Amino acid sequence: MRTSDLHADVLPPSRASPAAHRAVPTDAVRPVRRATHRTRSGSPPEAVAPVPAAGWRGGHRRAAGRAAIVASVLTVSLGWLLAILVAPHVTLSPGARMVALFCHLTCLVVGFGAVLTVDWFSLRWLLRREPLGTVLTAARGAHLLIWLGLVGLLASGAALGPDTSSRLVWVKLLAVLVVGVNGLFLGRVRDRLVAVQGRPSWSALLPGVAAATISQLAWWTATLVGFWNANG
Numbered sequence: 001m002r003t004s005d006l007h008a009d010v011l012p013p014s015r016a017s018p019a020a021h022r023a024v025p026t027d028a029v030r031p032v033r034r035a036t037h038r039t040r041s042g043s044p045p046e047a048v049a050p051v052p053a054a055g056w057r058g059g060h061r062r063a064a065g066r067a068a069i070v071a072s073v074l075t076v077s078l079g080w081l082l083a084i085l086v087a088p089h090v091t092l093s094p095g096a097r098m099v100a101l102f103c104h105l106t107c108l109v110v111g112f113g114a115v116l117t118v119d120w121f122s123l124r125w126l127l128r129r130e131p132l133g134t135v136l137t138a139a140r141g142a143h144l145l146i147w148l149g150l151v152g153l154l155a156s157g158a159a160l161g162p163d164t165s166s167r168l169v170w171v172k173l174l175a176v177l178v179v180g181v182n183g184l185f186l187g188r189v190r191d192r193l194v195a196v197q198g199r200p201s202w203s204a205l206l207p208g209v210a211a212a213t214i215s216q217l218a219w220w221t222a223t224l225v226g227f228w229n230a231n232g
Contacts, residue, residue, distance in 0.1 A: 069184060076180040079151070083158040084173060090161050097160065104156035108226075111149020112219050114142035119212055132193065132200070139190050150180055153222075168225050175222040179215060186211045 092100060121138045124130040153176060162169045189208040193200055 069188060072184050073181055076184065077177065079154060080173070080177045080180065083154045084164060087158040087161050088164060090159050092159060092161070100156050100159040103152060104160060107149045107152030107156060108223065109149075111146050111153060112223065114145035114149065115215060115219055118142050118146075119216060122208075122212060136190060136194060139186075143187070146183060150176070150183070162229075166229070168229060172222050172225040172229070175218045175225070178218040179222065182211055182214050182218065186215065 118135070118139045121130055121135045125132055125135045157176075162173075164170070164173075186208070189211055193204065193208065196204060
């Protein structure tokens with residue numbers, strides 16, 4: 001074998017090997033760089049705050065929630081009882097009585113109107129016309145108006161001096177108490193629905209539907225009885 005043949009056999013592989021050596025890292029490094037860039041640009045999974053499940057309740061949070069509900073129910077009940085006890089001892093002039101009646105009707109419009117708005121959005125959600133987030137946002141926005149209307153009804157109603165010896169008046173007063181206590185329960189249901197991921201099941205919605213029905217019945221009862229007493 002000649003020396004030229006030996007060089008012809010050996011040199012081509014040696015010439016091709018640097019090119020192959022350069023090509024391999026280039027193709028291998030580029031995907032790694034792209035993957036690294038994506039990892040840096042995105043947030044790591046651990047940085048996302050976990051969303052509680054529908055039935056989640058921690059031990060300490062559960063006890064605090066029940067204590068807050070009990071305290072709120074007691075506060076509403078004591079305010080309702082105080083309005084009843086004060087009512088027979090309030091005497092207003094005709095002018096002041098007109099002002100109290102105007103405040104009473106205004107609070108009814110504000111409170112009951114806010115409740116009707118929330119229930120209307122809830123009905124549209126049941127008909128698949130609105131997302132659940134819209135209903136919860138409307139409920140959160142109307143929360144203050146509902147409670148301002150209810151407190152105003154109690155205060156102005158006590159100033160009007162209702163006849164507590166009448167059965168219809170007691171029906172109205174009990175309906176107002178039901179509105180207050182049921183409103184606290186509705187707030188609890190709303191907090192649970194916020195924690196639900198996706199469309200909640202009917203078992204999760206049933207307490208909210210029941211509370212909304214009770215709210216409508218109580219508000220309409222108080223309104224109709226008040227109208228009947230004013231024109232009776």
